[in-house]
Amino acid sequence: MGYNELIPGLPEEVARECLIRVGFDQLPTVRRISRQWKAEVESPAYNRLRKAEGLARPALALVQARRELAEAGPADKQSSAGGGPGNSYRMVLLDPAEGRWTPLPEVAGASGSLPLFCQVAAVDGGVEGRKRLVVVGGWDPETWAPTDSVLVYDFLTGAWRRGAAMPGPRRSFFACAAVGGKVFVAGGHDEEKNALRSALAYDPDADAWAALPDMAEERDEPRGLCVGGKFLVVGGYPTPAQGRFVGSAEWFDPATSTWSAVQEGFVDDGACPRTCSAAPEAGDRMYMLRDGHLVARHGAISSAPAAWRPVAPVPEDARTAAVVSVIPDGRVVVIGSDCHGGDQTVYTLREEAGKPASWARAPAPPEFSGHVQAACLLEI
Structure with missing residues (x-):
């Protein structure tokens, strides 16, 4: 030997x-x-x-409430026995093809919880192309104060590490997506509830942040997506509007470091863009939930008008949806419940020409039925 x-x-x-x-x-x-x-x-x-x-295999990384606290819901400020907020979140991986749920190790800290309302993105990088999850921002689970924290999970080491803090004002409810091995952040609001136009990029290999040009508009609570190698920011609202979402969008091209506007009415005015999702393959295809239906469109970053078309009504026990995602085989995954704070259920749908769309239901096991506050797609 x-x-x-x-x-x-x-x-x-x-x-x-x-x-x-x-x-x-x-x-x-x-x-x-x-x-x-x-x-x-x-x-x-x-x-x-x-x-x-x-x-x-494709997997969904889910920032999910632990089961014992799932009934409280994502915005319930009930106190725990220790006097702090009662919500506690962990990272869970879901293989939608096999229905396999896997919790990742807890983060270091007294609570062991990920930040509330944090964002998550999956990146490849380094010479070996290693896969990592990057958790950005959110609220401290003990004090509910906005945080600039960055947590990086490395699948090779099986451990979390602290990344360089996000610079600038401590922002909440911002757009976030991974594009080309970096994590892009834009918009949200500062600690005074002022909507932001500023944008940043985080390089996990260098553990460093870089400032980007500002967006054309203030966007609080926008949705961030990777589409065609560009960072697409959908919807949101300016400071005076306070919750009245706009239907516009704009995208950032890392190759030219410039922002460009997408046509007005990208989504309906007044529609929260939280469930917008882009297909991972080339083709510029997007989905979202609207009035209890799954709808789709092509031409996400095209300046030419493109209409949303209905695909299928969403089952009633998932219409309070937390996650809409498209996996590489073309199936759409919806994770939701029948009411705020309800147990999560997973549905998958595959569009096939000439055939009616139908949903396949896969209830989450009890220990993985807590509210999902953020998610991203990765391949492992």
Whole structure:
């Protein structure tokens, strides 16, 4: 047996086939077995092989209330026994194809909770193309004060680390999305409830923030998406409007560092854009919920008018929706409940030409039925 064999007694290509089938939750352990295994799973070829063999799977990263506190709802300020806010959130991964739910390790801290109303984005980066989750901003779970915190979860190490704090005013309810290995943030409001036009980008490899040009409009509570390699910011409202959403949108091109306007009426005036979701593949396809229906459109960042078309009514026990996402095989995933604070249910739908759209229901297990306050799609 050679000392440098990946698995003693097995040809290298067979050993490599075994290693690429390791589950994502076992990677931290695999890295500690030997120097050879650590080098293998950290190499760029490792991820390429997993994808080539069809082993990379889409998953939804969900910032979800722990079950024992799920009934309180995301905005209920009931106190815990210790006198602080009663909500506590953790990161959970959902494989929508298999219905598999996996909690990630808790963050360090007295509460062990992720910030309330935080945003999450998934990025690839580094020489080895390692996958990470970046949690940005939100409110301190003990004091309910806005925070500038950044938390980064590395799937190879299986651990959280603190990132560089988000600069500028401590903002809440901002647009956020990952584009090209960076996390983009725009809009929201400051601690005085003033809507913001400013935007930032976070590079997790350098652990550094960079200021971007301001948007054309103030946008509080906008929706951030990655569409065609650009950062799309949908809706929101200016300071004087206070909750009266506008239907406009604008997008940032990282290649030119410029903002461009999308046509007026991108969504209906007055419509909250929270459920807007973009398909991960090329094609400029988007979905959102409107009046209890799933609707779709093409041409997300085109200046030409594009209409939303109805796809299917959403089942009543998911119409109070927290998440709408599109996975690479074309299915739309909706996670919601029948009322605020209700148990979450997962539905998936696949559009097929000439066939009526139908939903497949998958109730969440009891321990994963808490409110979902933020989500993003990743491939692991």
